[in-house]
Amino acid sequence: MKALWVLNAGSSSLKFALYPVEPGLADTPALAGQIEAIGSQPRLHARAAAGERFEADVPQPADDDQDAHHQSALDFLLDWMKTHTPRLDLIGVGHRVVHGGAKHSAPLLLDDTLVDALAEFEPLAPLHQPHNLRAVRAVARLMPQLPQVACFDTAFHRSQPPLAQRFALPRALHDEGVRRYGFHGLSYEYIARQLPQAIGAERARGAVIVAHLGNGASMCALRDGQSVASSMGFTAIDGLMMGTRSGSLDPGVLLYLMDRKHMDSAALSRLLYKESGLLGVSGISADMRDLLASPAPEAREAVELFCYRAARELGSLAAAAGGCDALVFTGGIGEHAAAVREGIVTRSAWLGLALDAEANTAHAERIDRAGSPVAIAVVPTNEEWMIARHALDMIGA
Numbered sequence: 001m002k003a004l005w006v007l008n009a010g011s012s013s014l015k016f017a018l019y020p021v022e023p024g025l026a027d028t029p030a031l032a033g034q035i036e037a038i039g040s041q042p043r044l045h046a047r048a049a050a051g052e053r054f055e056a057d058v059p060q061p062a063d064d065d066q067d068a069h070h071q072s073a074l075d076f077l078l079d080w081m082k083t084h085t086p087r088l089d090l091i092g093v094g095h096r097v098v099h100g101g102a103k104h105s106a107p108l109l110l111d112d113t114l115v116d117a118l119a120e121f122e123p124l125a126p127l128h129q130p131h132n133l134r135a136v137r138a139v140a141r142l143m144p145q146l147p148q149v150a151c152f153d154t155a156f157h158r159s160q161p162p163l164a165q166r167f168a169l170p171r172a173l174h175d176e177g178v179r180r181y182g183f184h185g186l187s188y189e190y191i192a193r194q195l196p197q198a199i200g201a202e203r204a205r206g207a208v209i210v211a212h213l214g215n216g217a218s219m220c221a222l223r224d225g226q227s228v229a230s231s232m233g234f235t236a237i238d239g240l241m242m243g244t245r246s247g248s249l250d251p252g253v254l255l256y257l258m259d260r261k262h263m264d265s266a267a268l269s270r271l272l273y274k275e276s277g278l279l280g281v282s283g284i285s286a287d288m289r290d291l292l293a294s295p296a297p298e299a300r301e302a303v304e305l306f307c308y309r310a311a312r313e314l315g316s317l318a319a320a321a322g323g324c325d326a327l328v329f330t331g332g333i334g335e336h337a338a339a340v341r342e343g344i345v346t347r348s349a350w351l352g353l354a355l356d357a358e359a360n361t362a363h364a365e366r367i368d369r370a371g372s373p374v375a376i377a378v379v380p381t382n383e384e385w386m387i388a389r390h391a392l393d394m395i396g397a
């Protein structure tokens with residue numbers, strides 16, 4: 001079987017999928033899964049198209065070194081893949097690479113020079129980029145002849161108008177790359193392809209706001225299926241409140257923390273990327289499921305702040321898009337947490353949004369109330385398929 005591997009290395013997970021490519025790219029992977037909880041109790045879960053399920057504990061080095069944890073999860077996965085897919089004719093590997101900078105608006109074939117260039121963006125995406133590139137290097141060591149393709153989370157947003165990409169900072173900083181990039185682009189690109197089917201061709205050409213609410217969360221304004229603005233900026237901390245990331249913050253808070261608490265960039269980075277968001281506000285968990293199930297007032301406040309911040313961002317993106325013909329929910333929270341969707345939509349009635357409560361609790365594809373002017377849809381995202389599509393286009397069958 002000719003096939004493509006897809007690797008999506010995240011902050012605490014390593015997702016993978018194996019897509020058959022003969023005759024064309026399959027809709028569903030032959031095998032897909034992830035190693036979750038890297039750094040705490042890593043476990044591999046996978047599922048074959050035929051329904052067979054696999055689970056395995058992933059050994060983890062005893063020390064506290066995040067890099068070592070990711071490396072050992074990756075080694076385990078590559079070994080596991082070899083033993084579970086012995087008769088495979090691999091034609092290439094597609095990777096999610098979170099940051100492609102200002103230059104890269106399309107997927108690229110990877111080589112050593114490009115990997116080194118992309119490593120320059122590691123400080124801008126410390127939870128993702130180092131792990132993305134580690135996976136590229138590991139595959140290159142094991143199978144040096146195999147073509148590898150980088151698919152950038154930032155690429156889809158390069159269509160944004162210049163104003164949407166600019167901070168109100170001195171021009172020289174913009175010119176050296178301090179600008180808004182936007183992330184989750186592979187997810188938004190996939191959703192944009194599904195829009196005609198989900199909300200109708202005419203609405204799909206209009207102003208559509210997509211909320212990708214997962215562990216990392218962002219929103220994107222689309223016009224005619226193209227990104228015109230996004231809640232994430234220079235880094236994936238900006239915008240919405242997330243599992244452990246703060247989202248938008250008054251920059252004066254950082255000055256205060258540096259001056260008065262003597263926090264350096266490592267301490268600030270830990271605070272903003274790992275200790276804030278749902279985890280920081282609730283003091284209980286970064287996982288939306290835990291918070292929705294908890295009776296603690298701090299958990300409820302964290303969920304409410306998440307919805308409030310998302311509703312405010314929705315208003316801002318509607319301004320950027322010149323309206324809101326449809327709102328689309330995706331990502332782990334967007335696809336599964338009916339209470340969060342309700343919290344966001346009820347705060348957005350002024351935009352013409354109205355929820356069909358029954359359809360919402362049933363996680364139906366369309367959850368807007370009959371006769372209301374704005375479509376609301378729930379569309380599962382599929383970053384892995386989008387990566388496979390790009391990789392196959394680059395490599396050729």
Ligand SMILES: Nc1ncnc2c1ncn2[C@@H]1O[C@H](COP(=O)(O)OP(=O)(O)O)[C@@H](O)[C@H]1O
Nearest residue numbers: 213214215216286287288289331332333336337
């Ligand atoms: N049934 C559910 N109800 C509420 N939240 C859920 C549910 N399933 C998953 N989630 C939430 O989705 C988030 C993870 O989303 P996901 O898109 O898988 O994240 P990642 O950014 O790691 O790809 C977690 O906060 C998790 O609690």
Ligand SMILES: CC(=O)OP(=O)(O)O
Nearest residue numbers: 010183184215216236
């Ligand atoms: C860019 C980003 O935040 O990605 P994730 O949701 O996978 O953490």
Ligand SMILES: [Mg+2]
Nearest residue numbers: 010214215216
């Ligand atoms: Mg994700």
